[in-house]
Amino acid sequence: MRSETEIIERLRAITKLPEGSRVTLGIGDDCAIYSPEGSLEDLLFTIDLFIEGVHFLRETHEAAQIGRNALARSLSDVAAMGGLPRFCLVSLCVPTWAESRWATDFFDSLGALAASTGTVVIGGDLSRSEKCICDVMVCGAVPRGKALRRDGAKAHDAIYVSGNLGGSAQGLESRKGEAWQRHLNPEPRLGLGVFLRDHLRATAAIDISDGLSLDLRRLCLASDLAAEISDPPRFPGATVERALHGGEEYELLFTVRPGVEPPESFEGVPLTRIGTIIEGPAGEVRHNGSVLPPMGFDHFRK
């Protein structure tokens, strides 16, 4: 099977933004942007699959964790653009192995996260299949023209990351302790996204869903620049390797202009400078002086 990148290229090929379509950003960022006529807001759109056997296992994830995660992934994309969620649509294939309480637990948990983040569940689709498949579309909003994008980083910008990395990958391996809880219960950084947009005026942002090395590469590719980083802050017990390449973190990676000094933490989550945007081959990430291969998760590569 081809790599995800090749198939995305095909998807990109059918994506043209015609004049007057009011789609102001198409494929290639955490969310696409639609600018309704006459409105003061831009609307952000993202959709994320969450699939048994690919993103989680039946044996390790209860219905409530599946429901919460299915929504959290898309909320994290909205956070990365500096938006606040407005509503969501939920497609669910109820697995044939599900017991009678399963759907109740799934929707109650998803609904609780939706309610606590101001996300209105406005519809969805249901089917059944052997495996559990979730697909959640979230619409968020930002003031017109204010979305944080991947392509805005400039040379000499400082690179920051929220939280401590590698915990999710560590937990997936050990299946115990705080690292495992971290993997099971990701927290979309919605408040932080708004803070980056309004107070730090971040130049670019992305959420770390596929690993720092791959997601930083994406930010650099979009901005047509390179990056130089040192070791990122690590989750207790996680290796440097896991912090650099582990996915499913849902922390925010962002850049700010030189001279902007983020606080040490925001709402209890540390904000750590890990490097600098530099002139160089587009997408190249240098780690402690050597080129870092992008080893994050690509569903199609294996």
Place this chain on the structure above:
Amino acid sequence: MRSETEIIERLRAITKLPEGSRVTLGIGDDCAIYSPEGSLEDLLFTIDLFIEGVHFLRETHEAAQIGRNALARSLSDVAAMGGLPRFCLVSLCVPTWAESRWATDFFDSLGALAASTGTVVIGGDLSRSEKCICDVMVCGAVPRGKALRRDGAKAHDAIYVSGNLGGSAQGLESRKGEAWQRHLNPEPRLGLGVFLRDHLRATAAIDISDGLSLDLRRLCLASDLAAEISDPPRFPGATVERALHGGEEYELLFTVRPGVEPPESFEGVPLTRIGTIIEGPAGEVRHNGSVLPPMGFDHFRK
């Protein structure tokens, strides 16, 4: 497994429309409605799964047909609300059995239907799985407050249907001839939807995705009324049974005030009066004088 209706009830339970959310219609129609602040338009949102083994078979549907159908289903929901599509998001699990041209054919075909209907493909998600799973979200637009809904029918309204029914179910059985082509290549009635909204000022509309008996019942339930119908117009070779209960038609079922006289056809598609909205038990459909059981397709009932 519970019926789809029960699980939808659970989904409904987590759906509350808070004050000021700008969601003006939630779960329970072909699309939900979001009214952006300051805009002259309402935005319509729908999402539809299209799954191997549930909605189609690998043996019978080529990649191009799968791509087209996956989008056509959601476009039909927008047509039923009187909207025109603006953009879509496409989630796709590429099946492990797919050959190298498969994804190209899928996206080219989906892209062609998108381009011909003014739908901009703005993003999506990709994964892989044993079976092919598509989930397409479409956003459409109508002038503020003008969407056609299921709940607007009034007693004495005339009930109409577009096209001739039963062909899709007939084709699924015979797998040959025009009925089979009809099943493989559904046509969303976008132009008709706008005509119903602007010219006939239809009081209610729904697309026939799960069969006339079930979809008319839904329209009647939403409008808190009953209906009396005679035999619907039949696709050549289709039985009355198939015309009454066959799904995957994507024709529009709509109601107009007494005195409104729709043309005999619109853009070559016949418009046929099949009955009248009447006072009676909410959701009851009488066919030639007898109560018609809703026998349309429910993925969870079997």
